[in-house]
Amino acid sequence: MSNMAEVVKPVASLMGVSKTIGSKTLVSDLTLDIPPGQVFGFLGPNGAGKTTTIRMMVGLISISKGDILICGRSVKDHFEEAIANVGAIVENPEMYKFLTGYQNLRQYARMVRGVGKERIDEVIKLVGLEQRIHDKVKTYSLGMRQRLGVAQALLHRPKLLILDEPTNGLDPQGIRELRDYLRRLCIEEGTTVFVSSHLLSEMELMCDSVAIIQNGKLVDVKQLKAVGDSIAVSSVETLFDVDNPQAALELIGRGQLQPGGIVLEAGREEVAGLNARLVAAGIKVYGIRTLSRSLEDQFLEITGGEGIV
Amino acid sequence: MSEFTSLIHNENIKIYSRVRTWVMLFILAFISVLFPALFHFTSSGGSASLMGLWENFQTTLTIAFFLNTIFTVVIASDSVAGEFSWGTIKLLLIRPWSRSKILLSKYISLVLFSLLSTAVMMLFAYGASLIFSSGNASANVGSFTAFEYAMLDVLCSYFEMFITAALAFMVSSVFRASGLAIGLSLFIMFTQSMFAMIFNPERYAWAKYLIFTHMDLHRYILSDTGPAGITFGFSALVLGVYYLLFLLVAWYVFRKRDVAA
Structure with a gap:
């Protein structure tokens, strides 16, 4: 393009x-x-x-x-x-x-x-x-x-x-x-x-x-659109919303503990695999969300969040 | 590009689709009928003291021209300033037309309005004068018949209005404020004779070049020279220069100036 x-x-x-x-x-x-x-x-x-x-x-x-x-x-x-x-x-x-x-x-x-x-x-x-x-x-x-x-x-x-x-x-x-x-x-x-x-x-x-x-x-x-495409291939921060974050963290062996779930970097296919493993281990998965930075974050980062000059 | 006449058509629509314009034309027609009637019903000495047809016509128009000038100035002042106060100027200027042509179309539509309003006035004043005049033939004025004199009188009044409207158009284009344009032009219309008296060209040589000295052309109908030996040709030249100056300033500013908020 x-x-x-x-x-x-x-x-x-x-x-x-x-x-x-x-x-x-x-x-x-x-x-x-x-x-x-x-x-x-x-x-x-x-x-x-x-x-x-x-x-x-x-x-x-x-x-x-x-x-x-x-x-x-x-x-x-x-x-x-x-x-x-x-x-x-x-x-x-x-x-x-x-x-x-x-x-x-x-x-x-x-x-x-x-x-x-x-x-x-x-x-x-x-x-x-x-x-x-x-x-x-x-x-x-x-x-x-x-x-x-x-x-x-x-x-x-x-x-x-x-x-x-x-x-x-x-x-x-x-x-x-x-x-x-x-x-x-x-x-x-x-x-x-x-x-x-x-x-x-x-x-x-x-x-x-x-x-x-x-x-x-x-x-x-x-x-x-290019930003959107890249999400599919590269790994992005993903939140797994689970009932037992501690157990999930131990099972996967990486990521960060957050209230209500764990956050880790994962690609598209990897996410599906991780989900299967969690479910197989008896951990309930309520939701999976990518925490991609929105344009707003990028915008504020670029403009430094400055006010009107 | 479409035809230039469609620009004038657009401007005419903006003038005539407003109720205000029709109220103004109605008032002009009304005044033109009212005065001949007033002259008729208020004259004391029977039919002998009634004015003749053209005398009646001319007196009525002299009065009605004040109103005609005011209305024409209102239209002239709103022509450019209105677009700015409405904000529509932003959509008008982003068409494939140069600013000069847009301004010209506005000016032409203004002149057309002044011709229409004058025609309405003359038509109604003539009709009313026919009804309310005595059968007496109007007396000759100088070497002119009463008809010729009335027509020359109207022509002079129209020129005075024409110059005043050009001034209003310029102020409207430069300051983009119709109130200022109306106020300033009417101020000049009402005070020009006073200025002409104060700055008498017989006392001050430079007063010969003031616009006030020349705006009233009526004096040349019966006399070849005005104060301090000014001739009609000289007056026409000075007025012409002022007129061109007004339009040039209006055009230059309209073309160059930024259209921001």
């Missing part, structure tokens, strides 16, 4: 991008390639420079240094061509409240070529707003505005979808649906999704890769 990413041209490349306002550096020398066909996460604590970076990518704020290419076109020099490949929500999706949801979508449809009535209806169906689309936006809940925001971003079938904190204000069901249709977009339409968040657990479920940013600097890029 990583080999493929190197061969395929990135959908977006940030090349040494910096943003300074006065003496304050918000983003500093950020270099990042976003490979096509992925859900790519952009993770960082509040104030790390996520939104600033996204604003530069969509041309809302100027780039102090460096350049950003989208589908090979510079946002600085060929804005109109570059942005034609992008659909985005920057922070909260604000719509014209005095228009209906449908009229709002018509506004954006008129600004691009080739978005007809069928496409508008298709997108409305995709985000599940059929019932309320002809109501004024001022009557919408935050979650519905979020859906309308996604709809306007998808209208022109962009190659790159940029979503800034898209789960803000969504209920658990909405978050789940968003996750599902981002995944579907990625697979069915080949859309690349660039999504920022400070919610680590959310990113873990949604993304193929994440870039971690802190204090305006890129800290790390991780491939989450």
Whole structure:
């Protein structure tokens, strides 16, 4: 997978991008390639420079240094061509409240070529707003505005979808649906999704890769699926929840005693074997859990758990 | 890329789908009918003292133009500043259109509104003047017939409004605050004659280049020169320079400035 990413041209490349306002550096020398066909996460604590970076990518704020290419076109020099490949929500999706949801979508449809009535209806169906689309936006809940925001971003079938904190204000069901249709977009339409968040657990479920940013600097890029794969082959910390931990420890001969069980390093096959041995020796096994480090642990480790600077 | 006209269409929708716009147009129509009626019912000396058709029309429009200017300034001020206060500017600027074209479409829709509101006013004022005027023919004014004079008067008022709206548009684009844009432009509209008096170009030579000295073009209808021998051509030139300056500043700031929170 990583080999493929190197061969395929990135959908977006940030090349040494910096943003300074006065003496304050918000983003500093950020270099990042976003490979096509992925859900790519952009993770960082509040104030790390996520939104600033996204604003530069969509041309809302100027780039102090460096350049950003989208589908090979510079946002600085060929804005109109570059942005034609992008659909985005920057922070909260604000719509014209005095228009209906449908009229709002018509506004954006008129600004691009080739978005007809069928496409508008298709997108409305995709985000599940059929019932309320002809109501004024001022009557919408935050979650519905979020859906309308996604709809306007998808209208022109962009190659790159940029979503800034898209789960803000969504209920658990909405978050789940968003996750599902981002995944579907990625697979069915080949859309690349660039999504920022400070919610680590959310990113873990949604993304193929994440870039971690802190204090305006890129800290790390991780491939989450690769992490998942490695669990299968290498040994990981596993907790055996048993009725007699002392006896289990003696039987296996290694591991650490913990309240309610023992913890030891074991591979996938080994775990099955150990379980059989424990059961055969008359020890009751209530549960087996891998104690893999979550992204949250890794994130806190990488960013050193620092606060907003 | 789609057509530029669809951008103007979008801007028009934003103006005319708001109830406010229709209330403003209704009030303009109402005022335009009200004044001819008031002149009719409050005149004391019988039909002989009633104003002629075009006199009536012109007086009504002079009054109604204050309101027309205020409403046009409100639309101009909201045009850019509104997008910022609603937050919709973020979604508007990430379309495959340059900022210059988006600003131009906004300006064109503003000019279209000013033409529409003026047309509504003229239409209703004319209709009401037909009903509420005496049969007397309006007296000639100078070398013009009453009709010609009324039309020239409207044209001068429209230009004054046009410049004021451009100022409001600029302030709206630079400060992104519609309140400030409305306040500042109306302040200039109401105080320009006072400024023109204080900074009289006959006393101060530099006052010839102030915008206040030139905004009221009505004086040129009957006279070739204004105060201190200023000619119409010179006034038109100064106004033209100010107008270009307003639009240039609006354009430059709108194009360059960062759109952050």
